[in-house]
Amino acid sequence: xxxxxxxxxxxxxxxxxxxxxxxxxxxxxxxxxxxxxxxxxxxxxxxxxxxxxxxxxxxxxxxxxxxxxxxxxxxxxxxxxxxxxxxxxxxxxxxxxxxxxxxxxxxxxxxxxxxxxxxxxxxxxxxxxxxxxxxxxxxxxxxxxxxxxxxxxxxxxxxxxxxxxxxxxxxxxxxxxxxxxxxxxxxxxxxxxxxxxxxxxxxxxxxxxxxxxxxxxxxxxxxxxxxxxxxxxxxxxxxxxxxxxxxxxxxxxxxxxxxxxx
Amino acid sequence: xxxxxxxxxxxxxxxxxxxxxxxxxxxxxxxxxxxxxxxxxxxxxxxxxxxxxxxxxxxxxxxxxxxxxxxxxxxxxxxxxxxxxxxxxxxxxxxxxxxxxxxxxxxxxxxxxxxxxxxxxxxxxxxxxxxxxxxxxxxxxxxxxxxxxxxxxxxxxxxxxxxxxxxxxxxxxxxxxxxxxxxxxxxxxxxxxxxxxxxxxxxxxxxxxxxxxxxxxxxxxxxxxxxxxxxxxxxxxxxxxxxxxxxxxxxxxxxxxxxxxxxxxxxxxxxxxxxxxxxxxxxxxxxxxxxxxxxxxxxxxxxxxxxxxxxxxxxxxxxxxxxxxxxxxxxxxxxxxxxxxxxxxxxxxxxxxxxxxxxxxxxxxxxxxxxxxxxxxxxxxxxxxxxxxxxxxxxxxxxxxxxxxxxxxxxxxxxxxxxxxxxxxxxxxxxxxxxxxxxxxxxx
Numbered sequence: 001x002x003x004x005x006x007x008x009x010x011x012x013x014x015x016x017x018x019x020x021x022x023x024x025x026x027x028x029x030x031x032x033x034x035x036x037x038x039x040x041x042x043x044x045x046x047x048x049x050x051x052x053x054x055x056x057x058x059x060x061x062x063x064x065x066x067x068x069x070x071x072x073x074x075x076x077x078x079x080x081x082x083x084x085x086x087x088x089x090x091x092x093x094x095x096x097x098x099x100x101x102x103x104x105x106x107x108x109x110x111x112x113x114x115x116x117x118x119x120x121x122x123x124x125x126x127x128x129x130x131x132x133x134x135x136x137x138x139x140x141x142x143x144x145x146x147x148x149x150x151x152x153x154x155x156x157x158x159x160x161x162x163x164x165x166x167x168x169x170x171x172x173x174x175x176x177x178x179x180x181x182x183x184x185x186x187x188x189x190x191x192x193x194x195x196x197x198x199x200x201x202x203x204x205x206x207x208x209x210x211x212x213x214x215x216x217x218x219x220x221x222x223x224x225x226x227x228x229x230x231x232x233x234x235x236x237x238x239x240x241x242x243x244x245x246x247x248x249x250x251x252x253x254x255x256x257x258x259x260x261x262x
Numbered sequence: 263x264x265x266x267x268x269x270x271x272x273x274x275x276x277x278x279x280x281x282x283x284x285x286x287x288x289x290x291x292x293x294x295x296x297x298x299x300x301x302x303x304x305x306x307x308x309x310x311x312x313x314x315x316x317x318x319x320x321x322x323x324x325x326x327x328x329x330x331x332x333x334x335x336x337x338x339x340x341x342x343x344x345x346x347x348x349x350x351x352x353x354x355x356x357x358x359x360x361x362x363x364x365x366x367x368x369x370x371x372x373x374x375x376x377x378x379x380x381x382x383x384x385x386x387x388x389x390x391x392x393x394x395x396x397x398x399x400x401x402x403x404x405x406x407x408x409x410x411x412x413x414x415x416x417x418x419x420x421x422x423x424x425x426x427x428x429x430x431x432x433x434x435x436x437x438x439x440x441x442x443x444x445x446x447x448x449x450x451x452x453x454x455x456x457x458x459x460x461x462x463x464x465x466x467x468x469x470x471x472x473x474x475x476x477x478x479x480x481x482x483x484x485x486x487x488x489x490x491x492x493x494x495x496x497x498x499x500x501x502x503x504x505x506x507x508x509x510x511x512x513x514x515x516x517x518x519x520x521x522x523x524x525x526x527x528x529x530x531x532x533x534x535x536x537x538x539x540x541x542x543x544x545x546x547x548x549x550x551x552x553x554x555x556x557x558x559x560x561x562x563x564x565x566x567x568x569x570x571x572x573x574x575x576x577x578x579x580x581x582x583x584x585x586x587x588x589x590x591x592x593x594x595x596x597x598x599x600x601x602x603x604x605x606x607x608x609x610x611x612x613x614x615x616x617x618x619x620x621x622x623x624x625x626x627x628x629x630x631x632x633x634x635x636x637x638x639x640x641x642x643x644x645x646x647x648x649x650x651x652x653x654x655x656x657x658x659x660x661x662x663x664x665x666x667x668x669x670x671x672x673x674x675x676x677x678x679x680x681x682x683x684x685x686x687x688x689x690x691x692x693x694x695x696x697x698x699x700x701x702x703x704x705x706x
Binding site for chain 2: 003004024028035039056059061062067070071074077080081106158159160185186188191193194198199200205206233
């Protein structure tokens with residue numbers, strides 16, 4: 001099935017206004033693994049006939065990694081340029097599959113003049129299921145499987161979103177198992193605060209290895225994530241233990257797209 | 263009469279010295295940059311009542327929370343008895359509230375006694391956890407020396423205080439039974455306090471009345487001397503949290519934890535850069551404030567709330583024990599960041615008091631106390647902020663230190679330089695062309 005990915009520019013040319021902008025983010029646009037998550041989100045949006053659009057080549061980094069790295073100039077330059085583009089298209093609602101973009105757009109853009117309703121993709125999918133727009137096929141592939149959810153820091157602690165991804169996992173008829181550190185006490189995957197783009201400081205262990213241990217202790221068959229960075233870190237962690245055959249790392253959007261046969 | 267005078271001098275002296283130290287700390291905190299935390303007072307009161315008064319966040323670890331609560335409740339309730347001690351001390355009376363409060367007096371003192379026993383158990387538990395079990399969180403490098411002594415000293419003072427209460431009440435009980443108490447001279451009876459009725463019999467029952475009178479006075483004076491000592495020890499100690507927890511939670515950050523401050527000074531410059539009509543060489547407006555340093559190099563670059571945080575910290579280390587960097591062996595410890603901020607502020611504040619406002623000792627928080635390696639190990643995951651039982655925010659200090667390094671000194675880890683250049687040049691942290699941003703839509 002080919003994807004229908006309209007851009008804001010093409011919609012505007014046709015005199016149409018989408019209901020929601022899908023902010024893809026840099027990982028979702030360029031990282032091979034994260035692109036699959038992006039496509040899963042689009043499949044869901046297409047299946048539910050959500051009138052959405054992407055910025056495409058007009059999108060630019062939200063500025064999150066620059067801000068966390070202490071470069072407020074680069075962050076605010078990015079933010080103001082993005083706000084000009086978003087406001088140019090009169091964007092009101094934004095959905096994104098990246099908690100870092102989510103946090104920045106939602107919390108840090110308003111003071112710079114960018115006011116939008118920003119939601120995480122798990123919240124949108126939850127809404128689509130709850131309003132009956134998206135149906136999961138009975139006897140889904142995940143029935144009875146043990147799935148553990150790794151809370152992204154910028155979704156959980158940073159923005160208090162804990163339930164939307166968990167509710168979706170439960171809709172799969174799967175068994176949600178929690179790690180010893182979860183929700184408010186969740187342990188970071190190691191990528192936040194611009195760590196994604198540098199080697200860790202000297203220590204005795206990598207953070208993602210520590211976190212993967214937590215996941216393995218649950219005996220889950222799937223580690224569910226809601227962030228492209230966490231996905232990378234947990235995937236690397238699983239490789240570190242050579243457990244690729246027994247445990248998968250998948251985004252909640254991928255689980256849902258799969259269960260809905262998309 | 264003499265004892266009333268001695269007591270009066272102690273009372274005035276004790277409070278005066280305490281006030282002096284509080285004013286010093288207040289002046290130090292006000293060395294920080296301004297930040298507005300006066301909005302939304304109803305939410306602020308609510309936070310203070312739940313987090314400081316109700317100790318809500320302590321209860322994520324239930325056993326220490328319960329024991330800590332016993333100590334805290336004993337401390338609060340004992341203040342009622344302290345009022346009587348003040349009145350007795352000045353007026354030379356003995357148990358001045360007993361007759362007027364009657365049954366409630368017995369209940370109140372009994373309640374204090376039960377809480378004191380619980381507090382004693384808690385203290386012994388806390389001491390053994392620190393010194394025998396050697397809980398890792400309470401035996402880290404940053405606690406070597408004074409912080410460790412400070413912690414033990416507080417606990418030992420608690421034990422002495424509780425011992426004094428029971429010596430006082432137990433001896434008085436034994437005296438009252440023999441008709442020798444200064445309460446109701448000549449009459450015999452029992453005070454009926456839950457614990458000391460028992461102690462009055464078993465421990466103090468066989469002692470001579472001279473000994474009992476002496477012990478009762480030792481207990482009474484010991485108690486009040488410990489209170490004054492404790493009060494004046496607080497400003498020098500991590501134990502200061504018993505007071506600062508309240509304002510510190512009131513002035514909590516009420517925003518989402520993920521929201522970092524947007525630096526207004528940067529916004530002004532970025533707007534100038536993006537405005538094609540702006541004159542980059544224009545002289546600054548008449549009366550414009552001198553530009554502040556970007557980020558924080560020293561404590562005076564931090565906000566007063568960061569500095570209040572620093573004095574509020576009781577070094578429990580919940581932040582550090584939840585920090586992903588710390589538990590994987592990196593040098594970063596959020597507790598150390600907060601302790602360093604306090605120690606540097608105390609040092610600088612002392613210098614400013616002696617030498618005036620422009621004083622500089624050539625030292626700074628970043629470099630002399632906190633190293634670059636520590637602040638670059640942070641993942642900004644907010645676990646430390648979440649964990650802190652009194653809503654301290656170590657992360658905002660770390661971020662401000664990073665801002666200084668990056669924007670004032672251009673000291674950035676090499677890989678991050680690449681990331682930043684990529685964002686500036688091609689709008690993504692990696693080296694991809696912005697024209698390829700939508701390629702995913704047409705790939706299999």
